[in-house]
């Protein structure tokens with residue numbers, strides 16, 4: 135089974151990840167991983183940290199001469215900010231500076247401190263930080279490079295920033311190119327301007343901003359996941375992974391929450407057959423029915439709450455004095471919704487990859503290609 139772990143604190147030496155269960159024989163271009171890491175650092179109104187970092191993946195094991203060898207893949211991403219935190223974060227002789235005792239509402243600070251018995255809430259925030267998503271983006275890029283061998287394509291965008299929605303209506307290649315180059319991940323220039331104005335206004339007030347991100351995956355073969363057991367359902371696994379991303383509070387697939395308002399006849403996608411192929415007139419299901427991919431594009435949306443660090447902080451209680459005070463201010467982003475779209479693409483990519491290998495085997499790419507081709511041939515006769 136494909137799985138991965140990450141480790142590392144936001145101001146520690148580095149982030150690391152281990153991927154277990156990758157088949158052999160897959161060419162991995164480190165440049166592509168680094169491009170994804172670069173994308174994750176983009177977006178309007180990121181914080182000061184992104185000026186310090188130039189995230190790059192160093193492969194430590196599992197890849198030889200560019201190809202996976204079937205062993206666990208491990209990688210590291212250096213934290214360039216570590217030099218500024220070495221004394222505070224040292225594993226043996228850490229100095230007691232920049233301690234955090236005023237938990238931020240909305241962050242893991244207070245509950246994490248209670249749960250793990252920390253008197254310095256830095257021990258919580260260092261790991262809870264969204265910096266960890268850099269490791270997940272590197273993992274996702276590796277999995278996506280395997281899926282590209284089967285012509286599976288990923289597209290991501292921001293649907294909304296705060297209350298401002300991208301008014302674009304056509305989602306073709308041109309749109310995704312524009313969205314990728316937009317600082318707020320939008321296709322429409324008019325909506326982009328409105329979103330930037332909204333962020334500027336929020337920033338001036340010491341506020342933070344959330345939004346909705348979307349990933350669309352095309353050419354996913356029919357039948358990934360299964361209706362037969364709850365934990366094999368593709369939508370369930372996608373929702374789990376999407377929800378695990380820092381600051382995500384809602385996930386939907388296809389029409390999602392909108393479908394609940396409509397009548398059945400305007401929700402379900404009618405089935406057609408022509409030129410030896412089944413197809414649908416619409417894709418309200420977002421490419422998944424009965425926990426399985428149905429061959430239509432998979433569409434996943436996730437709602438990101440505003441980042442909990444506010445430059446005009448909310449009230450909290452100091453864990454030492456128990457007095458009401460303002461929450462601590464850690465350097466942060468005003469808006470990281472664009473980055474979140476890159477992260478969503480990575481974590482959903484992982485789930486597609488996991489289901490793909492579960493269906494077609496996971497020893498070596500040649501065997502997987504044979505299994506894939508014979509399956510495609512069989513269902514083409516159905």
Ligand code: EPS
Pocket residue numbers: 144181182183184215262263264265266268441442443464465466467470473
């Ligand atoms: C982030 C790195 C962090 C934060 C941010 C995301 O770096 P630092 O704490 O040094 O500024 O900028 O983390 C959070 C939003 C959070 O709530 O922890 C990154 O690499 O994306």
